[in-house]
Amino acid sequence: MRILTTLLFSFFACAAMAQNPVLGKWKTIDDETGRIKSIVEITERNGKLYGKVVELFRLPDEDQNPICTDCTDDRKNKPALGMEIVRDMVQDGKALEWEDGTICDPKNGKVYECAMWFEEGEMDELKVRGYIYFLYRTQTWLRVK
Secondary structure, three states: OHHHHHHHHHHHHHHHOOOOOOOEEEEEOOOOOOOOOEEEEEEEEOOOEEEEEEEEEOOOOOOOOEEOEEEOOOOOOOOOOOOOOEEEEEEOOOOOOOEEEEEEEEOEEEEEEEEEOOOOOOOOEEEEEEEEEEEEEEEEEEEEO
């Protein structure tokens, strides 16, 4: 019985350590200005990743509660705070890359194909790329500790 208990404990400990490293909160950094724009929390549902804006960092002269008036899907006229901007990301088989989902820019309402990955040895920096055909924009998101 003691061996069975030890084996079960070891199994659950290993499973907890193997949790998806992309899950959690990330500071989004504007690649044009270098400013922290928001915090996005990435969660998993049914084997896919989703990201929701949980905090906004706005300048005093900016709208403190922006609404996505330019969105054309279910996010239309919804506030950016609380918005699910990342949807349906799946791991592509490589340990630290996700793809086949979308990312929405609530500032302009556009939805882009999305890829996310970690550079080797950089588990606190998530590369997030939104793209249409061969045009793309890549941001580095920083893990919130």
